Amino acid sequence: MSFDILQEKIIALKNPTVAGLDPLPDYVPKHIMDRHLALKGETLEAAADAYFEFNRGLIDALCDIVPAVKPQSAYYELLGPAGVAALAKTAAYAKAKGLYVIADVKRNDIGSTAEAYSAAYLGTVKIGGSELAPFDFDAATINGYLGTDGIAPFLETCRRRNKAVFVLVKTSNPSSAELQDLQVGERKLYEAAGDLIEALARDTAGKYGYTCAGAVVGATYPEELKSLRRRLKNTFFLVPGYGAQGGGAGDVAGAFDENGRGAVINSSRAIICAWKKTGRDGLDFAEAARAEAIKMRGALRECVDFR
Numbered sequence: 001m002s003f004d005i006l007q008e009k010i011i012a013l014k015n016p017t018v019a020g021l022d023p024l025p026d027y028v029p030k031h032i033m034d035r036h037l038a039l040k041g042e043t044l045e046a047a048a049d050a051y052f053e054f055n056r057g058l059i060d061a062l063c064d065i066v067p068a069v070k071p072q073s074a075y076y077e078l079l080g081p082a083g084v085a086a087l088a089k090t091a092a093y094a095k096a097k098g099l100y101v102i103a104d105v106k107r108n109d110i111g112s113t114a115e116a117y118s119a120a121y122l123g124t125v126k127i128g129g130s131e132l133a134p135f136d137f138d139a140a141t142i143n144g145y146l147g148t149d150g151i152a153p154f155l156e157t158c159r160r161r162n163k164a165v166f167v168l169v170k171t172s173n174p175s176s177a178e179l180q181d182l183q184v185g186e187r188k189l190y191e192a193a194g195d196l197i198e199a200l201a202r203d204t205a206g207k208y209g210y211t212c213a214g215a216v217v218g219a220t221y222p223e224e225l226k227s228l229r230r231r232l233k234n235t236f237f238l239v240p241g242y243g244a245q246g247g248g249a250g251d252v253a254g255a256f257d258e259n260g261r262g263a264v265i266n267s268s269r270a271i272i273c274a275w276k277k278t279g280r281d282g283l284d285f286a287e288a289a290r291a292e293a294i295k296m297r298g299a300l301r302e303c304v305d306f307r
């Protein structure tokens with residue numbers, strides 16, 4: 001089961017951090033960007049090459065201390081086809097370095113289209129006589145608010161290919177309460193979303209009790225996080241909102257089960273932009289990211305007993 005693999009990496013490193021790889025032209029140190037602009041001019045291709053070099057440096061600096069990375073597709077799509085190619089290259093490089101790779105794509109649609117999305121990110125497509133894996137991510141984020149027929153095709157791919165999804169349940173953004181906190185009978189809408197995914201994936205529970213359908217629950221809502229952990233005993237959590245959005249180790253402690261398992265905590269900007277605080281123009285971007293990730297690991301270890 002895919003989350004068994006992630007959980008075992010977390011246990012081995014005693015670190016439940018996922019580093020978000022969310023590049024923007026401004027986040028890439030000038031010496032890297034300038035070199036690629038000199039080679040290919042002021043083009044999307046040059047920026048995409050700079051993204052990949054930046055990511056490769058980050059991955060090299062982090063791969064022995066964090067178990068996972070989460071590239072956010074939006075930042076790569078911003079560069080068009082060259083950016084999407086940089087996303088694919090980044091994922092392949094991270095996997096080769098032993099990292100668990102979560103694609104933050106938040107996709108979904110009606111069943112037939114959800115099938116295509118799930119094949120694209122987690123599965124395969126048949127071309128002539130060959131089954132080819134377009135991206136082959138370990139896991140992807142999806143929007144479950146289309147209901148069962150949108151979620152089921154992803155779960156089918158997860159079962160077949162030992163993959164996983166994280167379904168949006170209670171997101172970290174300030175407006176998440178507008179719809180997700182609506183009362184629906186006895187439950188909040190986000191609780192109903194959580195109950196649905198736990199039920200749909202029940203048959204896939206692995207060694208640690210977690211199914212292939214995880215939930216996205218924001219660090220910015222610590223009370224909801226705690227109560228969802230109690231409610232969804234078989235659902236692995238991806239917790240964004242640490243660092244740049246204000247979440248801290250104390251806020252995410254409630255995401256873990258009694259054995260310190262069942263959750264992975266994301267930090268993107270705080271790690272990849274750590275170089276901006278050192279005053280060395282990004283020459284030390286990799287060391288700065290590593291130092292920030294070590295600081296986060298220390299803070300999490302203070303709050304959670306990982307076994």
Ligand SMILES: O=c1ccn([C@@H]2O[C@H](COP(=O)(O)O)[C@@H](O)[C@H]2O)c(=O)[nH]1
Binds near residue numbers: 022172218266
């Ligand atoms: O509820 C959600 C779901 C996804 N995200 C994504 O996580 C990272 C957070 O980045 P930071 O720089 O650490 O704030 C980003 O890719 C978001 O799209 C989220 O923040 N909240």
